Amino acid sequence: MSTTTRQRSAQAWDNSRPGPRRGVTPLVVLAVLFALPGLLAVLLRIFPPTDDLPALVASFISYGVIAWTVALIGFGLAALLARRKAVLVTLALVCAGLLALQLSWLVPLFVPDQRPATTRTFTLLSLNIRGDLGDPDAILAESGRADVVVLLETTPKAVRDLKAAGMYEQFPYRAGTKSRGSASAIFSRFPLSSVQPLPQTSFQMWQAVAEIPGVGSVRVIAAHPCNPFCGPGYWQSEHELLQRVVGDDLDRPLVVAGDFNAVDDHLPMRDLHRMGLRSATDIVGAGWLPTYPANSRIPPLIPIDHIMLNDAMTATSITRVHVAGTDHLGLLATLAGTGG
Structure with missing residues (x-):
């Protein structure tokens, strides 16, 4: 084997970084797309609007439960598939916390007084x-x-x-x-x-x-x-x-x-x-x-x-x-x- 071939083999084995596994990127994109409206729902609940379009958008705050559920599933599945999991696991935990927060606003309606x-x-x-x-x-x-x-x-x-x-x-x-x-x-x-x-x-x-x-x-x-x-x-x-x-x-x-x-x-x-x-x-x-x-x-x-x-x-x-x-x-x- 020539010196050049041995050098290329060394580069291929020693220096290349494994890319993301197939399916991780689409899951992350899906999770982000749902996390954004979920975050908007939380912000509108914490900082309630008083007029016009923001107040109309705030009518749909309860749908944040759906947004956070999809985002949690997306980040969770991505974490299972990814080689580097720390960031995705953290994002999944954040989604879980915000989903719990939204549920705390909605669940009392289902519990008789x-x-x-x-x-x-x-x-x-x-x-x-x-x-x-x-x-x-x-x-x-x-x-x-x-x-x-x-x-x-x-x-x-x-x-x-x-x-x-x-x-x-x-x-x-x-x-x-x-x-x-x-x-x-x-x-x-x-x-x-x-x-x-x-x-x-x-x-x-x-x-x-x-x-x-x-x-x-x-x-x-x-x-x-x-x-x-x-x-x-x-x-x-x-x-x-x-x-x-x-x-x-x-x-x-x-x-x-x-x-x-x-x-x-x-x-x-x-x-x-x-x-x-x-x-x-x-x-x-x-x-x-x-x-x-x-x-x-x-x-x-x-x-x-x-x-x-x-x-x-x-x-x-x-x-x-x-x-x-x-x-x-x-x-x-x-x-x-x-x-x-």
């Missing part, structure tokens, strides 16, 4: 009827399952159509049905008192006190703060107004139901939680119940409709309902007092 009912129960339906587009007969049919109904985005024409369909016969007590524009409305089988509008907002909100047999006086607020694209600051200011109204009297049984245009991860909902309110979904342990959009081929993606209760109230069941013409699923909940 220990909040027993001490009174008779009643049912409440909350539904955004999308102005004149909701089918009045379908709305009446779903409302027939409830004792108290909160309707959002009612218009004068929608109210007339509901009246013609027979809504007034089933629900002789009402609030907000004489509003001139798009408004919230409350329909009740039981007497209503203290009926009054909240201060003017993009969608006029109303409140009333329902005298419910076997339960007593229950304050009901039909909530509909504007979405993040109503204009600079409207989403935040209308949520702040709602919080002030909610805080006026937290001692009596309270139900705040409607289209909040916010998910549990948004700061306005977390503020309501800090005030002592919990969603019926959370209390029952019904899990993650997206309600919007409900008028397309894709399933609902985000849970922006809520039935919120203070600690004097509890829920024993909750389910989603669909009404033709609307772009939200409604929520039908069985509620009761706690004696708290």
Whole structure:
């Protein structure tokens, strides 16, 4: 063997570095592509936005669980295949930690609260009827399952159509049905008192006190703060107004139901939680119940409709309902007092 050949052999055996095993690079790329939106979800939860596009993106924070799961699997498999594992193992551990963090925000929705009912129960339906587009007969049919109904985005024409369909016969007590524009409305089988509008907002909100047999006086607020694209600051200011109204009297049984245009991860909902309110979904342990959009081929993606209760109230069941013409699923909940 010549000297040149021996030198080349030595270089080939002694100086070459093994490259990555086949399949490692695609796995790493996949993991990074999913880790980036996962990281965005965590940052939006820790530093909550207050307006426009960032607030809309924050509606999808819960999907960070999927992003971190895929990233964890990608980095984990890459670490198994790679010759040099330290960095990939570290990245997999980071993903596991952030996945656990995201799950800590989501899992409580699947765990029932220990909040027993001490009174008779009643049912409440909350539904955004999308102005004149909701089918009045379908709305009446779903409302027939409830004792108290909160309707959002009612218009004068929608109210007339509901009246013609027979809504007034089933629900002789009402609030907000004489509003001139798009408004919230409350329909009740039981007497209503203290009926009054909240201060003017993009969608006029109303409140009333329902005298419910076997339960007593229950304050009901039909909530509909504007979405993040109503204009600079409207989403935040209308949520702040709602919080002030909610805080006026937290001692009596309270139900705040409607289209909040916010998910549990948004700061306005977390503020309501800090005030002592919990969603019926959370209390029952019904899990993650997206309600919007409900008028397309894709399933609902985000849970922006809520039935919120203070600690004097509890829920024993909750389910989603669909009404033709609307772009939200409604929520039908069985509620009761706690004696708290």
